[in-house]
Amino acid sequence: MNMTSSTGRQNEKTAFGGFFVHQHSTGRRFVDPHAENGTLSGTFFSTFGAVMEQLLASRSVSITELKRSPSTVIEQAGSEPVAVLNHNRPAAYLLPHAAYQQLLDRLHAAELREAIAASRNDPRPAIAADAVFAELDTLIDEVAAEQNRP
Numbered sequence: 001m002n003m004t005s006s007t008g009r010q011n012e013k014t015a016f017g018g019f020f021v022h023q024h025s026t027g028r029r030f031v032d033p034h035a036e037n038g039t040l041s042g043t044f045f046s047t048f049g050a051v052m053e054q055l056l057a058s059r060s061v062s063i064t065e066l067k068r069s070p071s072t073v074i075e076q077a078g079s080e081p082v083a084v085l086n087h088n089r090p091a092a093y094l095l096p097h098a099a100y101q102q103l104l105d106r107l108h109a110a111e112l113r114e115a116i117a118a119s120r121n122d123p124r125p126a127i128a129a130d131a132v133f134a135e136l137d138t139l140i141d142e143v144a145a146e147q148n149r150p
Contacts, residue, residue, distance in 0.1 A: 054090075055083045055090060056081070056083065056090070056093065057080065057081040057082055057083040057093060058080055059076075059077055059080055059081070059082045059083065060082060060083040060084075060085055060090075061073050061082055061083070061084060061085065061094075062084075062085050062086075063084055063085065063086050063091065066084055066094070073094070074094070074096075077094065077096065078096070079096050079098060079099065080096070080099075081093050081094065081095045081096070081099055082094040
């Protein structure tokens with residue numbers, strides 16, 4: 001169902017498991033906790049951000065539904081994240097393993113970029129990689145020699 005706000009923008013309303021998700025023309029998705037019987041509450045357009053919670057997933061499920069049938073929710077989600085709603089407000093997000101791993105990989109890459117940038121601003125003199133590896137090889141040899149002693 002499409003609705004037009006007082007500003008003339010198109011908004012799409014979709015029922016998901018007993019609550020209503022609104023797709024605003026800007027692409028942002030919101031849950032209307034005051035929606036009743038499939039109609040938008042009067043607060044949807046008047047308080048847009050104050051009453052609405054932005055959904056960061058294209059699928060959503062209630063906590064009750066997740067408790068009732070977690071395997072079905074995971075199966076239906078496929079490779080997409082699912083917003084878990086408590087009282088029609090986002091409480092958590094359920095991510096497939098691959099999406100979670102990709103998120104961790106991105107965080108790790110961001111941490112590496114940050115560490116590299118910080119090292120470029122380090123006032124201490126640079127140490128040649130060959131010197132570092134030579135020192136590590138010496139330390140490894142010393143530890144191995146200690147472990148082989150009777």
